Amino acid sequence: MISGKFAITIHILTLLTKYPNDFLSSEYIAGSINLNPVLVRKEIANLKAHHIVESKEGKNGGTKLSVDPAKITLKEIFEMTFETINLGYAKNQPNPDCPVGKKINQNLSSLYTDMNQKVSLQLEGISLEDFSNQF
Amino acid sequence: MISGKFAITIHILTLLTKYPNDFLSSEYIAGSINLNPVLVRKEIANLKAHHIVESKEGKNGGTKLSVDPAKITLKEIFEMTFETINLGYAKNQPNPDCPVGKKINQNLSSLYTDMNQKVSLQLEGISLEDFSNQF
DNA sequence: TACATTTGTAATATATTTTATTACAGTATG
DNA sequence: CATACTGTAATAAAATATATTACAAATGTA
Numbered sequence: 001m002i003s004g005k006f007a008i009t010i011h012i013l014t015l016l017t018k019y020p021n022d023f024l025s026s027e028y029i030a031g032s033i034n035l036n037p038v039l040v041r042k043e044i045a046n047l048k049a050h051h052i053v054e055s056k057e058g059k060n061g062g063t064k065l066s067v068d069p070a071k072i073t074l075k076e077i078f079e080m081t082f083e084t085i086n087l088g089y090a091k092n093q094p095n096p097d098c099p100v101g102k103k104i105n106q107n108l109s110s111l112y113t114d115m116n117q118k119v120s121l122q123l124e125g126i127s128l129e130d131f132s133n134q135f
Numbered sequence: 136m137i138s139g140k141f142a143i144t145i146h147i148l149t150l151l152t153k154y155p156n157d158f159l160s161s162e163y164i165a166g167s168i169n170l171n172p173v174l175v176r177k178e179i180a181n182l183k184a185h186h187i188v189e190s191k192e193g194k195n196g197g198t199k200l201s202v203d204p205a206k207i208t209l210k211e212i213f214e215m216t217f218e219t220i221n222l223g224y225a226k227n228q229p230n231p232d233c234p235v236g237k238k239i240n241q242n243l244s245s246l247y248t249d250m251n252q253k254v255s256l257q258l259e260g261i262s263l264e265d266f267s268n269q270f
Numbered sequence: 271t272a273c274a275t276t277t278g279t280a281a282t283a284t285a286t287t288t289t290a291t292t293a294c295a296g297t298a299t300g
Numbered sequence: 301c302a303t304a305c306t307g308t309a310a311t312a313a314a315a316t317a318t319a320t321t322a323c324a325a326a327t328g329t330a
Contacts, residue, residue: 004223004224004225004226004288004289005223006222006223007222007223007224007225007239007243008223008225010239010243011225011229011235011236011239014235014239015233015235018234018235023305025304025305025306026305026306027304027305031230031233032229032230032233032235032236033225033227033229033230033236034225034227034228034229034230034236035225035226035227035289035290036289036290036291038289038290038291038292038307038308039288039289039290041306041307041308042307042308044306044307045306045307045308055305055306055307056297056298056305056306057296057297057298057305057306057307058296058297058298058299058303058304058305058306059297059298059299059300059302059303059304059305060298060299060300060304060305061297061298061299061304061305061306062305062306063306074246078222081222083222085220085254087141087142087213087216087218088139088140088141088142088143089139089142090139090142090143090146090168090169090170091139091170091317091318092168092169092170092318093169094146094167094168094169095166095167095168095169098166098167099153099270100146100149100150100153100167100270101146101167101168101169103269103270104142104145104146104149104270107266107269107270108142108145111209111261111266114257115220115254115257118253118254118256118257119220119250119253119254121253122249122250122253126246131242131246134238134242135234135235135238135239135242139317139318158276160275160276160277161276161277162275162276170318170319171318171319171320173278173279173318173319173320173321174317174318174319176277176278176279177278177279179277179278180277180278180279190276190277190278191276191277191326191327192276192277192278192325192326192327193275193276193277193325193326193327193328194273194274194275194276194326194327194328194329195275195276195327195328195329196275196276196277196326196327196328197276197277198277226288226289227289
């Protein structure tokens with residue numbers, strides 16, 4: 001299931017790309033997204049775990065990019081937000097005694113795998129810099 | 136946001152394709168999906184609105200395909216479940232006084248449009264018959 | 271005709287997921 | 301040492317998805 005993580009993360013990264021020399025506070029970023037600062041900090045924690053950004057605590061603290069935005073693609077950002085494209089699965093265990101129930105998730109899964117490959121190819125072609133230059 | 140609609144719908148249609156001469160009851164279909172029959176009937180209502188299936192009320196009633204499964208593609212099924220691929224938008228109105236906030240949804244939107252085109256191309260190449268033959 | 275079975279649909283409830291809020295310890299700056 | 305931040309946990313609220321109950325209407329069959 002897809003939440004707003006990707007959109008939030010790319011918004012954060014675009015801001016950081018626009019102001020590469022400043023440590024932006026979660027409050028400031030939250031003001032642009034119109035989102036609770038705690039949620040911004042949570043997404044930033046994820047980005048930090050992937051070494052995409054670095055933060056400074058304390059007064060005048062905040063977050064800045066720690067990679068070259070030309071060298072990171074939307075595909076990586078997509079993957080960092082734990083997301084894959086899929087159109088859902090049977091939520092409950094389908095009936096294993098039915099030929100369709102038995103294999104449905106497996107067949108959906110291979111369909112979605114193909115979908116992800118196509119989408120990844122697209123996202124791979126767009127750097128964070130490219131995306132930011134649209135603004 | 137993506138729910139299980141597509142997965143449920145394709146499950147239903149696969150069953151109907153496998154048993155093209157029978158009216159399958161929502162109870163029977165629900166048993167394969169392991170889902171509440173009312174939800175099956177709701178998805179069937181949607182398929183009926185698109186003239187993909189026909190139902191018979193009353194005793195021994197049920198639903199059967201009303202189109203040739205070779206002539207309908209997963210793309211159409213995808214679209215019938217009201218879905219588009221997207222990775223989410225800023226849920227709240229982003230700050231219009233920020234250059235990024237002002238354009239973020241528009242730029243995400245064009246990204247997602249491209250994504251949908253790629254995915255549609257893939258789904259267009261798979262007929263319901265193709266999909267069903269995997270079982 | 272009377273009964274059983276099934277669709278169609280509304281109303282309501284439960285569960286799950288997402289987003290928001292509150293709170294506060296820890297850290298750096300001036 | 302006061303201020304302004306991050307980091308994170310705990311909890312609450314809102315939104316969405318799924319399940320259940322109920323029943324009118326339709327239709328086949330005894």
